[in-house]
Amino acid sequence: MPFQIDKIDTWIVDIPTIRPHVLSVTAISKQVMVIVRVHCSDGVIGMGEGSTIGGLSYGDESPEGIKLAIDTYMAPLVLGTKAENTASLMALVTRHVVGNHFAKNALETALLDADARRCGLPLSELLGGRLRDRLPVLWTLASGDTARDIAEAEAMIDAGRHDVFKLKIGKRSLADDVAHVAAIKRALGERASVRVDVNQAWDEQTARRGADMLADAGVDLIEQPLPRADREGMRRLTEGSTIAIMADEALRGPHDALDFARSRSADAFSIKPPQAGGLFAAGKVAAIADAAHIGVYGGTMLEGSVGTIACAQLYATFARLDWGTELFGPLLQTEEILTEPLAYRDCGLVLPTGPGLGVSLDMDKVVRFRRDGPARTVVGARTKESA
Ligand code: MUC
Ligand code: MG
Numbered sequence: 001m002p003f004q005i006d007k008i009d010t011w012i013v014d015i016p017t018i019r020p021h022v023l024s025v026t027a028i029s030k031q032v033m034v035i036v037r038v039h040c041s042d043g044v045i046g047m048g049e050g051s052t053i054g055g056l057s058y059g060d061e062s063p064e065g066i067k068l069a070i071d072t073y074m075a076p077l078v079l080g081t082k083a084e085n086t087a088s089l090m091a092l093v094t095r096h097v098v099g100n101h102f103a104k105n106a107l108e109t110a111l112l113d114a115d116a117r118r119c120g121l122p123l124s125e126l127l128g129g130r131l132r133d134r135l136p137v138l139w140t141l142a143s144g145d146t147a148r149d150i151a152e153a154e155a156m157i158d159a160g161r162h163d164v165f166k167l168k169i170g171k172r173s174l175a176d177d178v179a180h181v182a183a184i185k186r187a188l189g190e191r192a193s194v195r196v197d198v199n200q201a202w203d204e205q206t207a208r209r210g211a212d213m214l215a216d217a218g219v220d221l222i223e224q225p226l227p228r229a230d231r232e233g234m235r236r237l238t239e240g241s242t243i244a245i246m247a248d249e250a251l252r253g254p255h256d257a258l259d260f261a262r263s264r265s266a267d268a269f270s271i272k273p274p275q276a277g278g279l280f281a282a283g284k285v286a287a288i289a290d291a292a293h294i295g296v297y298g299g300t301m302l303e304g305s306v307g308t309i310a311c312a313q314l315y316a317t318f319a320r321l322d323w324g325t326e327l328f329g330p331l332l333q334t335e336e337i338l339t340e341p342l343a344y345r346d347c348g349l350v351l352p353t354g355p356g357l358g359v360s361l362d363m364d365k366v367v368r369f370r371r372d373g374p375a376r377t378v379v380g381a382r383t384k385e386s387a
Contacts, residue, residue, distance in 0.1 A: 002082050005089075007039040008075045008107075010067045012371040015304060015333045022144035024170030024201035026054030031333055032063040033304045034103075035366065036070060038110040046114025046356065049307030050106030050274065051329075058199075058301075059249070059275070061102040069103035078107075086111040090278065101252065101277035102301075108278040109310045109357075117356035123313040124351065127279060130316045134348045135298065136324035138164035139331075140197070144171075146180050150187045157191055163347050164193045164324060166223070170201025174210055182217035197223035200249055204233040211241040221323065223270060224248040235265040244268055246323070248299060253277050254284040261292035268295030268323055271315070275301075279314050286318050298325030305330045305338045308349075309357050316351050325349070337365040 016030045034050040050066035052059055061069075077096055078089050090108050097104070116123040124130040139162035141149035149167070156162040167184060169177040177196075185194045196219055202210060207225040214222060221244040226233045228250040238245045247266035251257055253276045260266050269289045276282040289296045298315035300308065308329045315325055327349055330342055339360045343350040352358030 002084075003040045003042040003044075004080055004082050005038055005078050006041050006080075008070065008079065008110075009035075009037040009039075010070050011035045011366065012063050012067055013304070013337065013366060013369045014371050015335050015337070015369055017332050018334055019143055021140070021142045021168075021302070021332060022171065023053065023058070023142060023168045023197075024199040026057035027144070028054050028302075031302055031304060031329070033307065034063050034066045034070070034106055035306060035337075035361070036106045036110045038107070038114055040114050040118075042118065044114045044118050046110040046112065046117065047306055047361065048106040048109030048111075048113065048310065049303055050102045051301045051303045051307050052102060053302055059102065061100060066100075066103040066106060069097065069100045070107055073097050074103065074107055086115055087280070090280075102274040105274045105276075105278045108280070109273070109307075112279060113310075113356040120355050122351070122353060122358055123310070123356055124316045127283060127314050128317040130351065131319060132316050132321075132351075134346075134350050135312055135315055135321070135327060136164070136348045137328050137344065138162055138166055138195075138324060138326050139328055140166045140168060140326065141184065142168040146183050150184055153184065153188055153192065157188070160346055161344065162328075163191065164195070166195045166197055166326060168199065169196050170198040174202075174206055174213070178210065178213045178217060181214060181219060185218045193220050195219060195221040195223065197248070198225040200224055200227045202226060204230070204237065207233070207237050208240065211237065211243055211245075215242045219243060221246055221268065224250065231259065231263065231265050234260075235263050238264060238266055244295065246270055246295070246297060248272070249275070251275060251285060253281050254288060257285040257288040261288050261294060266294060268297055270297045270299035272299040272301060273311055273314060274307075275299075279310065282314060283317070290318075290320055295322040296320045297323035298327060300326045300329050302329045302332060304333060305336060305342050305359060306357065306361075309342060309352065309359050312349055312351055313357065335365060335369065337362055337369065
């Protein structure tokens, strides 16, 4: 049934985190997301999210830039056009807009959410079909303090919330980082798997020494140890390491994935729709990993609930999910902007069964946390809205 896109909202929403989250490239105390809502002429509204980590500290796009790219360049292309389907709209956008993967992902998600709601199907069914109803979810320890991280992990294990932990390292000296990781692994023992994410902070020689030391400490995996451009280094490291090496920031879509697979420059891929350029593109990255016998992992940009559930709808279609997922973003935030929070249980996330993303925005909360201050400037009509 033909319909057209009538209106696109893009709102920057700032949500505080429950504690500082320290990475090698930045430390954040709030998460910033762009919430996108696509209003279609048949009354259907789809939503998506564009989140980055620490403004421009982590990637090439900022929340402000995502909003600008959608408002100024993408929305005029799709507004008022007779929408055949999301693929055709996104092909149009891609013909006119180079790069801007995070913004494209946010818009594509909103369009796909609208399609799936219109069909009355969970988004995962449009993305190939759901193979699992629950995704394993790890927790990232990144307070910057060893004792606090151990206490946090112990509490998570006792509560049955997580039993796999990722530690953010690379900010301190190698010796200090290894001492930090080893202390945590010693404290948790066999009760938990421990992995590290270096976020590109090492050079190859440091990475080689680090991999040996972390193997001795009982660590299972090292994520993106080298700068994203150092593919040769990643290849040599993967070949020589006894611990699995995962590519993350280096994977910006299917072409990178193919290159990594051909040269066997990683043992595992962190699949991220925003980095890949959308849910379709991320699905292709996963397919390449699968075909190349490379481990599959469901990554996060620390999205809020909308972006997280969009990723979950895709990851639920993966035949293999060797390293689980890190879809814990909403749990790091002090506020929930959905009418019903996501269901985290037994070290995992339970997929919703409703149409589209399967979640609804709590407009009171969105209004309260919108950066442009509608809580101050808009009165009335603050009702819960089923998006
Ligand atoms: C990344 O590099 O993986 C995921 C978890 C986390 O703490 O940071 C993100 C980004
Ligand atoms: Mg990473």
